[in-house]
Amino acid sequence: MFAAFPGWYATLFSGFYLALVLLLAGLIVRGIAIEYRDRVDGAGWRRTWTMLLTAGSLTVPLVLGIALGDLLHGVPIGGDQEYAGTFADLFTGYGVFTGITLTVLCLLHGATFLALKTSGEIRDRAHRLARRTVLPAGLVVLAFVFWTRSVAAGGILVNLVELAAVLAVAAAAWAVSSGRDGWAFSGTTLAMAATVASLFTELYPRVMVSSTNSAFDLTVHNTASGPYALKVMTVVALVLLPVVLVYQGWTYHVFRKRISADR
Amino acid sequence: MPFAINTAGWLLTENGRQPWIVQGLQLTKDGVSSSVSTTEVAISIVAFLLLYAALTVVAAVLMTRHARKGTDPTEQDDQPAPEMTY
Structure with missing residues (x-):
């Protein structure tokens, strides 16, 4: 995005400045909490980090979702491609709903992942959480899809x-209720991917909508780099992306077994 | 020390390059984002300052605790490395 669509990157990162600061803070707190939670024995210490972990983990999909929803809903962007709104302008109804959709999907996805990867009591709790969240998640995704259609x-x-997003979350609901961990996790994975992808399919060829004037919409054409930069980017992506995918896949393969709570 | 030297090196390159943001191509004053206000920049700096200050305190406390515990040979050697349980 930074190299291929500098115009989009500039407007988005300047316009969403405070929101992205919040996102970064959420990511930092979340990462640190996982690391520190176990360092001191004591209920208070543990509770504090659990709270921070939860807060950080909720912030991330919520802020990301609001930002993604705003891309399609539109925010004040002038003819100079500069963001002309305030921080409060980012809280559009559709944006906030996109945030809620992603947060609920992440909750369900986390539950199906834990159910797949753990055993014993934690697995039972993950199953219960998945069963409780799957119906709300389905309704939210369905509402999101129709709201997306109407915004676009x-x-x-x-x-x-x-359609894939709706079917995937329905499949996940079936798999969760019949206790098929693998299928449930595949379903929530696809539901998440398709939900985010559906936003971009509605956007294309726009990348960021201007609520001021549709003539000021940012598109893949008016924000792209020069042809040479795009060619270099394509080659780099084609070479590096498979490598990244392979080592990511490898780490999951190494840690493929279920873990148990007792050490 | 490594932290201090690393940071000092970074400060040196960033300050030494001024007034250019990209040496010889773009001045820093031409690269300023017009839609980010001074208040927003101030908020972000203060927020990160507070966050990192808090994390520094926590890290210092943890490191001190860890160092105080010392290396108890009986505790260290007798215990087998924890095994991964699946």
Whole structure:
């Protein structure tokens, strides 16, 4: 984004400045909490870090979701491609709902992941959480898809990606209720990917909508780098992306077994 | 010491390059984002300052505790390395 669409990057990161500071703080607190939670024996210490871990982990999908929703909903952007709104302008109804959608999906996804990866009491609790969240998640995704259609003024007929999001969360609901951990996790993975992807399919070829004037919309054309930079980027991505995917896949393969609570 | 030297090196390059943000190509004053206000920048600096100050205190406390415990040979050697349980 930084190298391929500098115009988009500049407007987004300047306009969403405070929101992204919050996102970064959430990511820092979350990462640190996982590391420190176990360092001192004591209920108070543990409770504090559990609280911070939860707060940080909730902040991340919520802020990301609001930011993603705002891309499609539109924020004040002038003819000079500069963000012209305030921090409060970022809290659009659709943006906030996108944030809620992503947060609920993350909760469900975390529950299905834990159910797949753990055993004993933690696994039972993850199962219970998944069963409780899967219906709300399904309803939220369904509402999100139709709201997305209406924001994009695309009519009632959903596109394939949006259909995939709805079907995936329905499949996850079936798998959760029948206790199939692997299928449940696959379902929530696909639901998450398709939900985010559906936003971008509605956006294309725009990348950031201007609520001031549709003539000021940022698109893949008016924010892209020069052809040479794009060519270099494509080659780099084609070479490096498979490497990243392979080592990510490898780490999951190494830690593929279930873990148990007793050490 | 490594932390201090690392940070000092960074400060040196950033300050030494001024007034350029990209040496010979773009001045720092031309690279300022017009839609980010001074207040917003101040908020972010204070927020990160507080966050890192808090984390520094926590890290210092943990390191001190760890160092105080010392290395108790009986505790260290007799215990086998914790094994991964699946």
